[in-house]
Amino acid sequence: MSTTNNFQNGEVSIDRFDLHLGSECNEEEPVVLGVDGGTTSTICVCMPLLRISNSHNHLPDPLPVLGRAIAGCSNHNSVGETLARDTLEQVMMEALSTSGSKKSAVQAVCLGVSGVNHPNDQERILNWLREIFPRHVKLYVQNDAVAALASGSMGKLHGCVLIAGTGSIAYGFSEDGKEARAAGGGPVLGDWGSGYGIAAQALTSVIRAHDGRGPHTMLTNSILKSLSLSSPDELIGWTYADPSWARIAALVPVVVTCAEDGDDVANQILNDAVEELALTVKAVVHKLGLCGQDGSGEFPVVLVGGVLIPNKNWDIGQKVVDRLIKTYPGAFPVLPKVEPAVGAALLGCNFYMKEKERNGVI
Amino acid sequence: MSTTNNFQNGEVSIDRFDLHLGSECNEEEPVVLGVDGGTTSTICVCMPLLRISNSHNHLPDPLPVLGRAIAGCSNHNSVGETLARDTLEQVMMEALSTSGSKKSAVQAVCLGVSGVNHPNDQERILNWLREIFPRHVKLYVQNDAVAALASGSMGKLHGCVLIAGTGSIAYGFSEDGKEARAAGGGPVLGDWGSGYGIAAQALTSVIRAHDGRGPHTMLTNSILKSLSLSSPDELIGWTYADPSWARIAALVPVVVTCAEDGDDVANQILNDAVEELALTVKAVVHKLGLCGQDGSGEFPVVLVGGVLIPNKNWDIGQKVVDRLIKTYPGAFPVLPKVEPAVGAALLGCNFYMKEKERNGVI
Incomplete structure (x- = not known):
C-alpha cells in the first residue's frame, strides 16, 4: 500500500509550547499525557506540551517522548470500573515517573479508551481523572479510535480512521468539528x-x-x-x-x-x-x-x-x-508513523491550544 | 402448523416392562431415569421401565411419570465439570426421591445433555455416572438433541429433530441406526x-x-x-x-x-x-x-x-x-407432546430393551 501523509506537506506543524526546547527534561516543564487504552493493554506517553497548528510544517523527528509505560486492559466493559480506574492511574503515574516530570507539570491529559461509546462512559472516566489531577489540568476523554486518527493526522482532527484489529470501527471528524462513527459495537x-x-x-x-x-x-x-x-x-x-x-x-x-x-x-x-x-x-x-x-x-x-x-x-x-x-x-x-498513545498526546496538545486560544491566553 | 405423529398410527407401542402395571409406585419396581440437561436448566424424570416396540400401539396416556425434579445448568462448557456433575447427581437423586423409588430400582439412565459434541464429552459424563450408579445399571449419554427427537418419536430413533431455541441444531437417525448432525456449534x-x-x-x-x-x-x-x-x-x-x-x-x-x-x-x-x-x-x-x-x-x-x-x-x-x-x-x-426429559427416559427404555434383546434375555 502506498503511504501518503498530507500532514507532512505544509498542513501541520508541531513546536514545543512555552518554548522549552531543551532535550533534557526539566521536571517542571509543562507536559501532556496521552493514553491509549485498548482491550488488551493500556499505553501512556508523557510528552512536552507542543504547539500544533495548521499553518506551517516543523515536525520534530522523532517526536519528543519523555516517558512511556504499559499496563493491562483499561476497558471498563471488560475488567470492571475499579480495575479500569486503577490501571489508568498506575500507567499515567509510571509514565510521569519515567519521564522525570512532576505530577504538577501536567497541563493536559488526553485518553483514547476503547469502550467509550456514550457520554455516560466519557463522564465516568472524567470523574476518575478529576480525582487524580488538580482542577487546572485539562482533561479529554475520547474513544480510542479518535486517538488512532490523531496518530495518523499528527494531532489534527480531520478525516476518517478505520480500525480493524480484533474489532472494527470507523470514526471521523469534519474540518468544522462535526464527528461521526460507524460500527465498533463488537x-x-x-x-x-x-x-x-x-x-x-x-x-x-x-x-x-x-x-x-x-x-x-x-x-x-x-x-x-x-x-x-x-x-x-x-x-x-x-x-x-x-x-x-x-x-x-x-x-x-x-x-x-x-x-x-x-x-x-x-x-x-x-x-x-x-x-x-x-x-x-x-x-x-x-x-x-x-x-x-x-x-x-x-x-x-x-x-x-x-x-x-x-x-x-x-x-x-x-x-x-x-x-x-x-x-x-x-x-x-x-499509515500512522506513531503509536495511538502519541496520537492521544498530540490531540491533548491540540485541544489544550484551542482552549487557550478561545480564552485569549495565546 | 398441523401436527402429525405417525407414531400414534400403529408404529410404536409402549408397555411397562416386567409387568409392573399398578398405578401405585413400588419402591423396588424397575425404573429408568431420563435427563434433559440444557444450558439454562436440567430436568430429570423417573419412569417405569417401559417396553417400546414398533409393532403395535398401546401408549399409556398420560405416560406414567413417577417423579420429576429440576436443577440449574449442567452443560460442562458453561459451568465447569464439578458443578455440572454435582447438578446431575442432585437432580437424579431428587427425581428418584419424589418418585418413592429406591436407587437400587434404577435399571437404566439416559441423559440428553447439551454440550455433548464429541466422544470425549460422552466418556466424561459416563465416568461421572459410573461413580454414582452400580455396575449393572445401563448408562446412555447423548446430545440433548437426541432426547428432543425421542420426545417427538416416543423413544424411537428415526427421523430428524430440529431445535431452535437460544441455539440451533439438527440431529437425525436413519432406520438402520446411522446418525448425523448439523449446526449446534453456538x-x-x-x-x-x-x-x-x-x-x-x-x-x-x-x-x-x-x-x-x-x-x-x-x-x-x-x-x-x-x-x-x-x-x-x-x-x-x-x-x-x-x-x-x-x-x-x-x-x-x-x-x-x-x-x-x-x-x-x-x-x-x-x-x-x-x-x-x-x-x-x-x-x-x-x-x-x-x-x-x-x-x-x-x-x-x-x-x-x-x-x-x-x-x-x-x-x-x-x-x-x-x-x-x-x-x-x-x-x-x-410437535412433541412430552418434554425432552421424558424423551430421554423413553430412549433409555428403548436402548435397554435392545441391549436385552441382543443378549437374548427377552
Whole structure:
C-alpha cells in the first residue's frame, strides 16, 4: 500500500509550547499525557506540551517522548470500573515517573479508551481523572479510535480512521468539528469486517463444510492444524473453552494464507470483509460530507490495526482503499508513523491550544 | 402448523416392562431415569421401565411419570465439570426421591445433555455416572438433541429433530441406526437460524440503521422500548453488560412482531433464519438418506424450541417445513407432546430393551 501523509506537506506543524526546547527534561516543564487504552493493554506517553497548528510544517523527528509505560486492559466493559480506574492511574503515574516530570507539570491529559461509546462512559472516566489531577489540568476523554486518527493526522482532527484489529470501527471528524462513527459495537452487533468477524466466518465455514451445509474449503485443514485439533467437531469445545475475541481473531493470517492459495471460501470471506469495512468508512464520510459538495474533496483515511497491515499479498487495507476511491476519488490512505498513545498526546496538545486560544491566553 | 405423529398410527407401542402395571409406585419396581440437561436448566424424570416396540400401539396416556425434579445448568462448557456433575447427581437423586423409588430400582439412565459434541464429552459424563450408579445399571449419554427427537418419536430413533431455541441444531437417525448432525456449534460457529442468531441480526440492523450502513427499521424503536434504552448507542453497553446468549435470544418475539407489522428488515432476518434452519435439516436428511432412494420417503421432522413454537402469525417452524417439503415431499412435522426429559427416559427404555434383546434375555 502506498503511504501518503498530507500532514507532512505544509498542513501541520508541531513546536514545543512555552518554548522549552531543551532535550533534557526539566521536571517542571509543562507536559501532556496521552493514553491509549485498548482491550488488551493500556499505553501512556508523557510528552512536552507542543504547539500544533495548521499553518506551517516543523515536525520534530522523532517526536519528543519523555516517558512511556504499559499496563493491562483499561476497558471498563471488560475488567470492571475499579480495575479500569486503577490501571489508568498506575500507567499515567509510571509514565510521569519515567519521564522525570512532576505530577504538577501536567497541563493536559488526553485518553483514547476503547469502550467509550456514550457520554455516560466519557463522564465516568472524567470523574476518575478529576480525582487524580488538580482542577487546572485539562482533561479529554475520547474513544480510542479518535486517538488512532490523531496518530495518523499528527494531532489534527480531520478525516476518517478505520480500525480493524480484533474489532472494527470507523470514526471521523469534519474540518468544522462535526464527528461521526460507524460500527465498533463488537461481534454481537455485527462488526463483520473485524479480525474477529473474519475468523468467526472462517470457523463457521469449516463447520458448514463438515456437516454438509457448505462447500469444501482449505480452511478446514489449515485451521485445525494451526489449533492442533484433529476434527472440526473439536472446534465447538475450542470456542467454548475461552470466549476471548482476540483468541479467535488470531486466526486471520490463516484465512489470508488460504485466500492467497486460491481457496474460494477464504477469498469470499475476505472480500465480504473488505465490503463491510468500506461500507463502514463510507457511512462516516457520507454523514460528515468529508468528500465536499462535488464528491471529489480530499480527505485522509487513517488505517490502523492488524487486519489492515500490508504484510501479505492479499492486502485487505489496500482493497478497502481501492473500493473507497471508486466512490470518493479524493480519499487517500495514511499509515500512522506513531503509536495511538502519541496520537492521544498530540490531540491533548491540540485541544489544550484551542482552549487557550478561545480564552485569549495565546 | 398441523401436527402429525405417525407414531400414534400403529408404529410404536409402549408397555411397562416386567409387568409392573399398578398405578401405585413400588419402591423396588424397575425404573429408568431420563435427563434433559440444557444450558439454562436440567430436568430429570423417573419412569417405569417401559417396553417400546414398533409393532403395535398401546401408549399409556398420560405416560406414567413417577417423579420429576429440576436443577440449574449442567452443560460442562458453561459451568465447569464439578458443578455440572454435582447438578446431575442432585437432580437424579431428587427425581428418584419424589418418585418413592429406591436407587437400587434404577435399571437404566439416559441423559440428553447439551454440550455433548464429541466422544470425549460422552466418556466424561459416563465416568461421572459410573461413580454414582452400580455396575449393572445401563448408562446412555447423548446430545440433548437426541432426547428432543425421542420426545417427538416416543423413544424411537428415526427421523430428524430440529431445535431452535437460544441455539440451533439438527440431529437425525436413519432406520438402520446411522446418525448425523448439523449446526449446534453456538454463535461463534454460525448458528444463524437460532434465537440468538435472529436477535443478534436484529440488533445489528438497529446499529446499521443508526450509523448509516443500513435502512431504517421498526426494530430500532421496538427493541429500544423493550430494553428500556433511549438510544442505539446504548445497545453497545447493553450487550457488553451480560454476554448471555439467552438474554439476547429473548428479543426474538420483538423481531417477529416487527415482521408481522410489515417491517422489511425484520422479514428479511426471519426469512434468512428459515433458510438457515431448512438448510440445517436438509444436510442431515441428505447424509442419512432419510428420504429414500427416490426422494419421496416419509420421515418425521420433530420441531423443538421457542423459535419454532407456532404462537404467532409469522410461523417460523411452518415456513421451515414448507421449505423442506419442496425438496422432500415425505417430510412431516411432529410437535412433541412430552418434554425432552421424558424423551430421554423413553430412549433409555428403548436402548435397554435392545441391549436385552441382543443378549437374548427377552
